[in-house]
Amino acid sequence: MAYLSDIEIARQCQMQPIASIAGKAGIDADYLDPYGRYKAKVDLRYLTDSRCPDGKLILVTAITPTPAGEGKTTTTIGLADGLRRIGKKAVVAMREPSLGPVFGVKGGACGGGWAQVVPMEDINLHFTGDIHAMTAANNLLAAMLDNHIQQGNALGIDPRRIVWKRCMDMNDRQLRSIVDGLGGKAHGVPREDGFDITVATEIMAIMCLAESLSDLKARLGRIIVGYTYDDRPVTAADLKAQGAMTALLKEALKPNLVQTLEGTPAFVHGGPFANIAHGCNSVLATRMALKAGDYTVTEAGFGADLGAEKFLDIKCRAAGLRPDAVVVVATVRALKMHGGLPKSALDHEDLAALERGVPNLLRHVANIKNVYKLPCVVAVNRFPTDTDAEIRFIMEKCAELGVNVRLSTVWAEGGKGAEALAEEVVRLCGEGENDFAFSYSLDMSLEEKLRAVTQRVYGGRDISVLPAAQTQLQRLTELGYGGCPVCIAKTQYSFSDDPTLLGAPEDFTVTIKSAKVSAGAGFVVALTGDIMTMPGLPRVPAAEKIDVDEDGNITGLF
Numbered sequence: 063m064a065y066l067s068d069i070e071i072a073r074q075c076q077m078q079p080i081a082s083i084a085g086k087a088g089i090d091a092d093y094l095d096p097y098g099r100y101k102a103k104v105d106l107r108y109l110t111d112s113r114c115p116d117g118k119l120i121l122v123t124a125i126t127p128t129p130a131g132e133g134k135t136t137t138t139i140g141l142a143d144g145l146r147r148i149g150k151k152a153v154v155a156m157r158e159p160s161l162g163p164v165f166g167v168k169g170g171a172c173g174g175g176w177a178q179v180v181p182m183e184d185i186n187l188h189f190t191g192d193i194h195a196m197t198a199a200n201n202l203l204a205a206m207l208d209n210h211i212q213q214g215n216a217l218g219i220d221p222r223r224i225v226w227k228r229c230m231d232m233n234d235r236q237l238r239s240i241v242d243g244l245g246g247k248a249h250g251v252p253r254e255d256g257f258d259i260t261v262a263t264e265i266m267a268i269m270c271l272a273e274s275l276s277d278l279k280a281r282l283g284r285i286i287v288g289y290t291y292d293d294r295p296v297t298a299a300d301l302k303a304q305g306a307m308t309a310l311l312k313e314a315l316k317p318n319l320v321q322t323l324e325g326t327p328a329f330v331h332g333g334p335f336a337n338i339a340h341g342c343n344s345v346l347a348t349r350m351a352l353k354a355g356d357y358t359v360t361e362a363g364f365g366a367d368l369g370a371e372k373f374l375d376i377k378c379r380a381a382g383l384r385p386d387a388v389v390v391v392a393t394v395r396a397l398k399m400h401g402g403l404p405k406s407a408l409d410h411e412d413l414a415a416l417e418r419g420v421p422n423l424l425r426h427v428a429n430i431k432n433v434y435k436l437p438c439v440v441a442v443n444r445f446p447t448d449t450d451a452e453i454r455f456i457m458e459k460c461a462e463l464g465v466n467v468r469l470s471t472v473w474a475e476g477g478k479g480a481e482a483l484a485e486e487v488v489r490l491c492g493e494g495e496n497d498f499a500f501s502y503s504l505d506m507s508l509e510e511k512l513r514a515v516t517q518r519v520y521g522g523r524d525i526s527v528l529p530a531a532q533t534q535l536q537r538l539t540e541l542g543y544g545g546c547p548v549c550i551a552k553t554q555y556s557f558s559d560d561p562t563l564l565g566a567p568e569d570f571t572v573t574i575k576s577a578k579v580s581a582g583a584g585f586v587v588a589l590t591g592d593i594m595t596m597p598g599l600p601r602v603p604a605a606e607k608i609d610v611d612e613d614g615n616i617t618g619l620f
Contacts, residue, residue, distance in 0.1 A: 068174050069619045072182035075323045087327040087354035097190050100181050103316035109349055116352040118386040118491040122361040123370035125423050127554055129405050130395040133443040137391045138361040140177035140472025143324040144480030145357050153355030154328035157343045159186045160261040162233040162597055165605035169620045175473030179320050179328045183616050193231045193260050195314040199307040200265045204228045206303045207287050208250055217300055218290040221253050226287035231260040235598030262338045262595040267583035270332035270344040271380055278315055279308040281582040317347035324477050336363025337554040338595055340372040345381045364554040366426040371519050374434055375500050376547050376585055384498050387490040388430045388438040392423045394448040400565045411449040420459050421566035425521055427465050433518050435497040437490040440467045441483050504545050508535045511548045512588055516572045520557045527574045534577040543579045543586055552590040559590040
């Protein structure tokens with residue numbers, strides 16, 4: 063049987079004018095800044111003018127990712143469509159795709175099959191220019207920093223202690239570690255430097271946590287770009303850069319409104335990576351979605367140990383959000399990979415491999431229920447090769463934790479394939495206020511917070527803080543950042559910091575190699591393992607298959 067590609071399915075969609083989509087969400091056309099017929103930015107006035115009460119907030123997260131795929135974004139979109147099909151006013155709030163993964167190996171971030179947001183090509187490519195604006199603002203600050211040093215260095219910045227990098231929204235390993243400022247006195251001060259991918263920058267993190275234009279400017283001013291010869295931090299405000307940076311970002315701060323294949327309103331705004339940053343769409347987009355719908359379905363990147371932990375411990379804490387229910391997405395195929403099967407052997411029933419792999423799902427579920435005290439449901443994306451015995455096994459294991467399982471077929475059926483899941487989500491949301499809790503309190507030391515996440519969320523034994531990281535954590539505490547939440551940068555492929563430890567490993571230690579503050583975003587980043595903030599392209603990048611014909615039709619996007 064031949065299947066249509068994602069882009070072929072998206073092109074079959076008869077999109078509705080964006081004003082009609084806004085009307086479904088109760089957003090007056092006066093608040094729209096259209097970008098063509100099918101996408102628009104929503105003015106921030108909508109939040110202050112709206113008198114609508116907030117709806118229910120549903121987080122979609124997943125098991126630890128594998129090459130077999132889990133379908134978290136597809137489930138997020140399909141669930142919102144499913145809620146609409148059962149008569150609920152639902153809205154989606156998602157992240158924007160980065161060009162790096164689009165042209166690399168991961169592909170776009172618009173969902174798949176019959177559960178997508180459209181216009182798919184626009185969203186996966188330049189969209190409304192948000193990420194380009196963030197790149198410009200980031201690099202403006204870098205240019206002003208180096209220019210300050212060139213023009214006499216009145217602040218006494220130590221060129222060896224500059225921590226602000228330039229960025230671009232593309233995978234380019236050649237730029238990870240460079241030497242710049244060569245060519246003589248007129249061309250700057252030579253130093254070791256490097257680029258980050260834009261979605262890994264503090265600018266992206268700030269954009270997704272800012273609550274207003276004034277808050278954005280204040281956060282930008284707090285960015286630490288380096289340290290002086292006498293070890294004092296230098297900020298963007300010291301360089302008088304925050305005003306110009308805000309000018310570049312003022313339109314990008316407005317959330318983007320698009321639609322699903324079934325016409326459900328969808329906010330797509332912001333896109334930090336969850337293995338490096340906090341992995342959630344913008345607070346402003348979430349707030350708008352809560353005003354525009356009775357049910358807001360949002361997602362957080364990678365597995366629940368990364369995206370969900372940061373959504374709950376960082377975003378919800380900062381914005382005062384309170385989730386009403388959580389969906390944990392899994393596939394039989396991925397769980398069998400966690401049980402040790404290679405990708406080539408997933409098409410046959412193997413209950414033994416499933417039994418070895420299912421602890422990964424159960425740990426994520428237990429964390430949501432027992433650490434964060436939130437009601438949850440497991441959504442199993444069913445593949446044709448999944449057997450009834452395998453599905454029944456997962457249901458029985460989840461039932462032991464008091465969690466229901468619902469099958470999801472949204473890739474093949476769109477919203478229809480999520481109706482049962484939608485009914486369970488509505489039931490969970492109707493149980494009344496939950497006992498939502500964080501995994502750590504802010505009055506803990508930075509080291510205690512890192513240990514709490516490792517032990518309570520990852521299931522590890524302890525942390526090992528290397529001497530350099532110990533010194534950095536101590537200095538950050540002295541500078542007044544000890545009360546910040548922590549953002550742990552680690553591999554997405556394991557609960558541990560070792561990507562080869564699949565399933566639900568135990569008795570492991572997480573090594574904290576270094577720490578830095580994202581003062582504008584308001585959290586301390588702890589780096590574990592070999593985390594790349596500038597990814598590289600694979601041996602066969604997706605870009606090789608992307609093309610455009612004489613009529614402007616793009617092919618090869620997925």
